[in-house]
Amino acid sequence: MNPVFQGLITIAIGVGGIFLYFIASNAFLDKVLFPAKGPNASRNINRANTIRPWLFLAPTIIALSLYLVYPVVGSFIRSLYNRSGNDFIGFANYTSMFASSEFRTAFLNNVLWALVVPSVSTFLGLLIAQLTDKLRWGNIAKSLIFMPMAISFVGASLIWKFVYAIDPELGIINAIRVNMFGAQPLDVLQVAFWNNIFLMVILIWVQTGFAMVILSAALRGIPEETIEAAIIDGANPFQIFFKIQIPQVTNTIIVVFTTTTILVLKVFDIVYAMTGGNFNTQILPSYMMQFMFRDDGRATAVAIVIMLIVTPVMVQNIRQARAEMR
Amino acid sequence: MDNIAGKKSSLSIAVNITVLLLVLIWLIPTVGLFVSSFRDRDAISASGWWLAASSTEQTFRGRGDTETTTPVDGGFALTGNVFEDPEIAPSFPDGQGNIAAFGDSGRAPGAYPAGEVADLGDGETLIVERNGDYVFTVPEDPEGSGPRYYIVAEAPPSFTLDNYRTVLTAGGMGQAFVNTLTVTIPTTIIPILMAAFAAYALAWMDFAGRTWLIAAIIGLLVVPLQLALVPMLTLHNQVGIGQSFLGIWLAHSAFGQPLAVYLLRNYMIGLPRDIIESARVDGGTDFQIFTKIILPLSFPALAAFAIFQFLWTWNDLLIAKVFLPSSDETKVMTVKIADDLLGSRGGDWGILAAAAFVSITIPLLVFFTLQRYLVRGLLAGSVK
Numbered sequence: 001m002n003p004v005f006q007g008l009i010t011i012a013i014g015v016g017g018i019f020l021y022f023i024a025s026n027a028f029l030d031k032v033l034f035p036a037k038g039p040n041a042s043r044n045i046n047r048a049n050t051i052r053p054w055l056f057l058a059p060t061i062i063a064l065s066l067y068l069v070y071p072v073v074g075s076f077i078r079s080l081y082n083r084s085g086n087d088f089i090g091f092a093n094y095t096s097m098f099a100s101s102e103f104r105t106a107f108l109n110n111v112l113w114a115l116v117v118p119s120v121s122t123f124l125g126l127l128i129a130q131l132t133d134k135l136r137w138g139n140i141a142k143s144l145i146f147m148p149m150a151i152s153f154v155g156a157s158l159i160w161k162f163v164y165a166i167d168p169e170l171g172i173i174n175a176i177r178v179n180m181f182g183a184q185p186l187d188v189l190q191v192a193f194w195n196n197i198f199l200m201v202i203l204i205w206v207q208t209g210f211a212m213v214i215l216s217a218a219l220r221g222i223p224e225e226t227i228e229a230a231i232i233d234g235a236n237p238f239q240i241f242f243k244i245q246i247p248q249v250t251n252t253i254i255v256v257f258t259t260t261t262i263l264v265l266k267v268f269d270i271v272y273a274m275t276g277g278n279f280n281t282q283i284l285p286s287y288m289m290q291f292m293f294r295d296d297g298r299a300t301a302v303a304i305v306i307m308l309i310v311t312p313v314m315v316q317n318i319r320q321a322r323a324e325m326r
Numbered sequence: 327m328d329n330i331a332g333k334k335s336s337l338s339i340a341v342n343i344t345v346l347l348l349v350l351i352w353l354i355p356t357v358g359l360f361v362s363s364f365r366d367r368d369a370i371s372a373s374g375w376w377l378a379a380s381s382t383e384q385t386f387r388g389r390g391d392t393e394t395t396t397p398v399d400g401g402f403a404l405t406g407n408v409f410e411d412p413e414i415a416p417s418f419p420d421g422q423g424n425i426a427a428f429g430d431s432g433r434a435p436g437a438y439p440a441g442e443v444a445d446l447g448d449g450e451t452l453i454v455e456r457n458g459d460y461v462f463t464v465p466e467d468p469e470g471s472g473p474r475y476y477i478v479a480e481a482p483p484s485f486t487l488d489n490y491r492t493v494l495t496a497g498g499m500g501q502a503f504v505n506t507l508t509v510t511i512p513t514t515i516i517p518i519l520m521a522a523f524a525a526y527a528l529a530w531m532d533f534a535g536r537t538w539l540i541a542a543i544i545g546l547l548v549v550p551l552q553l554a555l556v557p558m559l560t561l562h563n564q565v566g567i568g569q570s571f572l573g574i575w576l577a578h579s580a581f582g583q584p585l586a587v588y589l590l591r592n593y594m595i596g597l598p599r600d601i602i603e604s605a606r607v608d609g610g611t612d613f614q615i616f617t618k619i620i621l622p623l624s625f626p627a628l629a630a631f632a633i634f635q636f637l638w639t640w641n642d643l644l645i646a647k648v649f650l651p652s653s654d655e656t657k658v659m660t661v662k663i664a665d666d667l668l669g670s671r672g673g674d675w676g677i678l679a680a681a682a683f684v685s686i687t688i689p690l691l692v693f694f695t696l697q698r699y700l701v702r703g704l705l706a707g708s709v710k
Contacts, residue, residue, distance in 0.1 A: 006508070007507070007571070015515060026612075026613045052612055063579065063583050066558075068546050068583075071553045074556075128345070135345060144352060152640070158679075161668075163354075213701055217705050288552055300553075300556045304553070313548055
């Protein structure tokens with residue numbers, strides 16, 4: 001069957017099915033299980049109303065427990081088995097992984113990514129948000145810097161493959177090196193250590209727009225009086241920015257920073273498309289994909305390591321959410 | 327603010343220049359790709375895309391016109407103008423150009439400067455003038471096909487749609503485009519509906535364990551998807567879904583839930599309490615309140631999440647690689663580009679550029695037309 005046709009049917013079944021589920025389950029609850037009439041009418045209404053929220057939540061809860069909660073356990077258990085999944089081998093996948101130099105490279109690179117990408121993109125985002133705030137064409141500038149958000153990481157990688165191309169007639173970096181400085185063309189993706197930075201540039205290019213949009217809204221939310229008071233007291237623009245504005249958006253900066261950090265731990269596309277993890281550019285997500293379909297035991301072990309890294313952020317998020325709800 | 331300070335300083339100029347510079351840095355990579363996608367292989371290897379609008383020195387080859395063969399001293403002469411040669415003419419729409427050099431072998435196409443008589447050995451001589459007129463003298467009548475010559479000339483800039491034609495017809499990119507749509511559209515619509523019901527329950531219904539559930543969803547926002555790959559693929563295989571469109575629809579719909587519920591709940595909780603309570607007093611059931619009041623009022627948040635989910639599923643590589651079979655009929659565009667084109671067409675930059683552009687046009691269109699909602703959605707998620 002043609003997949004497009006299949007897709008249309010799925011939309012119909014999916015949307016129709018969800019509505020049907022809600023209508024039918026609500027009707028069942030109100031008409032059959034606890035009808036709002038007869039001797040127990042009021043008790044029945046109350047009972048129906050305790051159950052109803054769970055009817056609304058059921059599809060989401062089922063999807064989440066199956067696709068996001070169960071895998072935490074499932075991956076952990078799978079990581080204790082060997083490649084074929086038949087033999088329990090305890091933590092052998094982890095010990096052999098920690099011993100491998102490629103894992104250590106990937107881990108250290110990932111630490112570097114998690115430090116550099118969020119800091120630089122948050123900093124640039126903040127800078128651009130502040131600079132464009134008073135410009136007449138600020139919104140156009142913001143929109144253009146925000147644009148890479150719409151481009152896939154694969155597309156972004158391809159765009160930067162052109163920039164980094166070794167041929168000076170193609171890659172603008174090498175064109176500048178050769179024509180302006182008379183240097184030899186260079187494959188920047190093979191330069192030890194710095195190639196990691198060049199790959200990070202791609203993610204920074206994509207993510208700065210995100211930081212900028214959120215921080216720009218936060219900066220606009222600052223009470224005007226605080227800035228006016230500072231101006232009257234004779235503060236210069238730099239003092240206003242660093243001493244008045246930044247302290248008032250610290251919370252938002254933290255949100256942007258952590259969101260980007262989490263993203264860094266998910267993105268395997270850039271390394272996969274640019275270097276395939278060669279030349280010491282491996283990071284954990286792409287390292288995991290090397291084992292996917294080949295050695296599920298090892299692949300899940302890497303996934304668990306990634307999970308452990310994000311756990312502190314997760315705990316912090318939950319704590320904060322609970323504090324806000326109280 | 328400038329008015330309050332009472333001065334419009336030179337700082338403003340510096341700000342303008344800095345922003346302009348940043349915007350340029352941000353745009354240049356994409357512009358490069360865009361320009362390259364309209365240039366053919368020769369043009370790309372002849373000059374950088376930043377020179378695409380100016381003429382470039384390129385090598386062309388043609389054959390002496392045998393219809394002009396006339397006997398002369400010591401052999402036969404072929405005359406004509408290189409810009410009328412059928413192999414060269416298409417690159418010079420005006421029928422004229424500037425010849426820098428010429429030659430008789432592909433290895434040294436510019437061995438002799440234009441306007442000089444070149445002795446090619448074996449009794450052959452060739453002269454090509456700057457304006458393209460040539461005289462080719464050969465010892466024997468060439469009859470059928472004339473002798474080869476090469477010229478180096480300034481070619482006017484040329485742009486072509488050939489790359490797009492190749493990408494869309496050959497190589498399966500058209501199929502991949504359809505596949506991407508097939509993955510994207512159901513997985514944009516279905517999870518929104520699921521999440522909207524859940525978000526309503528979390529925002530406006532009172533029940534035990536509500537705060538606990540909201541906290542759990544916020545926690546799930548950061549769970550790395552990598553964890554789900556192996557266990558869920560195994561499960562899909564066990565229940566017979568395997569690697570298929572059905573599998574990826576289920577996976578994307580589930581993975582979109584935490585963000586969808588989070589965004590929609592944040593929005594719904596801000597709706598005026600009075601409306602919902604008066605509807606309850608009037609005897610509206612939760613289901614009616616939801617479909618008739620909440621859903622229409624939440625349109626901006628629904629749109630925001632729809633854009634997110636659309637961009638995310640359209641641009642996704644990870645889930646598509648794992649949950650879809652790796653055959654050509656089911657490849658989505660990101661997989662096609664990352665696995666096929668970057669590997670086999672590694673050197674064919676024009677094709678690569680066109681393929682990349684095909685894959686990013688729709689997200690860019692969505693992005694620029696619906697940006698307003700996207701920004702609103704982002705803000706609902708991160709700033710209170």
